Amino acid sequence: MRQNGERWRAPYATNPAATRGRLIPEAASPTRSDFQRDRDRIIHSSAFRRLKHKTQVFVHHEGDHYRTRLTHTLEVSQIARALARAMGLDEDLAEALALSHDLGHTCFGHTGEDALDALMGQHGGFDHNAQALRIVTRLERRYAGFDGLNLAWETLEGLVKHNGPLLETDGTPTPRWAARGIPAAILEYNGQNDLELARFAGPEAQAAALADDIAYDSHDLDDGLRAGLFDLADLAAVPFLADILAEIDHLHPNLDTSRKIHELARRVITRFVEDVIAESGRRIAALAPIDVAAIRAASAPVIAFSPAIAAADRAIKTFLFARMYRHPGVLAVRARADIIVADLFARFTAEPGAMPEEWSAGLEGAGEGRIARRVADYIAGMTDTYAVLAHKRLFATTPDLHWSPESRGLPLAEP
Numbered sequence: 001m002r003q004n005g006e007r008w009r010a011p012y013a014t015n016p017a018a019t020r021g022r023l024i025p026e027a028a029s030p031t032r033s034d035f036q037r038d039r040d041r042i043i044h045s046s047a048f049r050r051l052k053h054k055t056q057v058f059v060h061h062e063g064d065h066y067r068t069r070l071t072h073t074l075e076v077s078q079i080a081r082a083l084a085r086a087m088g089l090d091e092d093l094a095e096a097l098a099l100s101h102d103l104g105h106t107c108f109g110h111t112g113e114d115a116l117d118a119l120m121g122q123h124g125g126f127d128h129n130a131q132a133l134r135i136v137t138r139l140e141r142r143y144a145g146f147d148g149l150n151l152a153w154e155t156l157e158g159l160v161k162h163n164g165p166l167l168e169t170d171g172t173p174t175p176r177w178a179a180r181g182i183p184a185a186i187l188e189y190n191g192q193n194d195l196e197l198a199r200f201a202g203p204e205a206q207a208a209a210l211a212d213d214i215a216y217d218s219h220d221l222d223d224g225l226r227a228g229l230f231d232l233a234d235l236a237a238v239p240f241l242a243d244i245l246a247e248i249d250h251l252h253p254n255l256d257t258s259r260k261i262h263e264l265a266r267r268v269i270t271r272f273v274e275d276v277i278a279e280s281g282r283r284i285a286a287l288a289p290i291d292v293a294a295i296r297a298a299s300a301p302v303i304a305f306s307p308a309i310a311a312a313d314r315a316i317k318t319f320l321f322a323r324m325y326r327h328p329g330v331l332a333v334r335a336r337a338d339i340i341v342a343d344l345f346a347r348f349t350a351e352p353g354a355m356p357e358e359w360s361a362g363l364e365g366a367g368e369g370r371i372a373r374r375v376a377d378y379i380a381g382m383t384d385t386y387a388v389l390a391h392k393r394l395f396a397t398t399p400d401l402h403w404s405p406e407s408r409g410l411p412l413a414e415p
Contacts, residue, residue, distance in 0.1 A: 010088030053383035104131030130183035158205030
């Protein structure tokens with residue numbers, strides 16, 4: 001599958017040699033493609049490092065074997081590269097998009113995002129995807145010649161549109177954005193550098209989006225089982241999972257629970273990945289795209305689940321929503337984390353000087369909206385531990401985020 005030492009690339013893949021370039025022109029690297037440079041810039045960014053201490057579902061210090069945003073991101077990256085390799089896409093672009101897709105997430109998982117969105121309701125709200133764009137185009141301050149990471153057009157396009165177009169062809173928001181409108185950060189940047197918001201992203205972005213779904217389904221089942229939020233018998237409610245468990249029992253009778261959980265997780269990934277490759281092959285054959293522009297102009301995603309696996313994905317997510325994300329123990333921690341975010345937001349908007357100087361500089365006499373957005377940027381960048389410490393520094397009492405999943409499930413540490 002290699003030609004002249006290069007990986008095989010399908011004609012409809014995104015070719016780094018034909019990139020639309022960067023907003024601020026830079027000399028080409030003699031050793032790396034533009035997408036390889038983007039991947040490296042993302043990995044070396046401050047926002048990427050902070051993912052290590054940002055919650056996925058559980059508060060991070062409650063167990064070293066639960067996923068954080070960083071471990072989730074690495075799992076998404078591995079799956080995205082596997083999909084890209086199998087379909088002849090650009091692996092480096094797929095990896096860059098997988099590594100950047102969660103940069104805009106806040107402390108305390110979706111609790112932090114929901115809290116900030118509500119608190120920013122009068123100032124445009126808060127969206128983690130728009131925040132990721134702000135990070136890579138403005139908030140990272142590492143390079144002498146520009147703010148942000150100055151990523152290639154294709155990387156920014158994929159970051160913003162990996163879940164599909166944001167606009168209809170007539171310029172109105174798609175149903176997902178109809179109620180609240182497109183985030184201002186995306187529209188503002190799009191005014192400088194047109195990301196073609198009414199078209200699909202390239203195939204690498206579509207692959208990275210599915211890799212995110214696959215990783216979520218697999219590792220949240222794993223984490224939820226090991227935390228004792230539900231057990232293997234409960235998974236009979238999802239026929240797709242029940243079939244896999246029956247297969248494991250047939251092939252490996254009397255397998256211990258810990259290994260059975262791992263077998264379940266890995267087989268979920270395998271089924272989903274193989275399905276994406278097969279279904280995408282069918283869609284590509286039907287579309288017969290001659291280049292990546294044909295993928296972007298298509299009327300539906302080209303990299304996709306089959307109808308049967310899409311239904312299984314929905315069933316797993318429905319089960320996890322009820323049994324994990326809305327579990328009383330998880331909700332109790334979320335409620336206490338919400339208090340921390342709300343307290344910090346109120347203090348910093350009333351007293352911007354309570355933030356570090358690099359964040360409070362230039363806010364003298366600023367309007368309420370500008371101050372609120374700066375505060376949201378600051379809080380969104382916090383890790384779980386930093387947010388707790390900041391609250392302890394500013395308030396007499398801080399909500400306790402500890403809980404004890406190990407008392408309801410398997411040991412947290414593997415033997």
